[in-house]
Amino acid sequence: MNLYRSSRTRAQIQVVPMIDILLILLIFFVVSTTFKKPREILSIDLPTVHEIPSDTTTEQRSVIAVDALGNITLDSLAVPEGLLESYLAAFQKQNPGRKLELEADRKLPLERLLSVWEALTKAGIPIKEVPARIKLPEKS
Template sequence: MEFYRPQRKQTAIPIVSLIDILVILLVYFVVSTQFKKKRDVLDVNLALTQEMQTQKLVQPAAVLSISATGEMSLEATRIPEGFLLDFLKTFRKQNPDRKLEVKPDKNASWQSMVTVWDALTKAGFQVKDVHHHAKVPGSKG
């Protein structure tokens, strides 16, 4: 005896609605993706001022000051923007044996410091021989 078996319906997945969902996800990911851009960075390894060896100097030296706004002056002569290298070359020519000190303001930017170091190198100074003013934590003045 054979029993009646109703035909099973093939379940179909509605492709159209899945395509809509995939398009929405694709648009979302395209809009929310942040593309990585290559950028120039400078790798600087700084020691803490407590760990650095400091020196007490008595001999006079010319002072290159850097203000918080990036303005520079060499021995109280303001250096116009873009003329730092020319000033340093002239100073080096006129005073070949005179020492140079860099005195940055507490809020001077790293960009201005790197600009000064680059100009010092191009002007013929050894950056390691140029002294930098630094206030050691715990010291007065």
């Protein structure tokens, strides 16, 4: 008894066209890749008062306090947004010889601190005469 067996042909995968496609993809990725140029970055850790010897002073200064949210107070008087320059000008007229001191929160954004310094400059107060104290978070 002879059973008919059909000859099965194996499915053949054509490798040459696949190599061509892979080569074209490789060339495409090499040409379209943008290489990043290395940049030098300088990390700066600013020293705190505990690391640098400092002088103590006994003169009375008025305090411009800025909290982490950007709210400004001038000697416990809340200053509305955008009116710091006019408040400083009025403060200088009322207290001609009084010096100022800036007390800023450590989490205060830099742009907000720069806007305070700009208001001081526009009000005619030199920034060099306004020392800044940065409030550090209290250790528990």
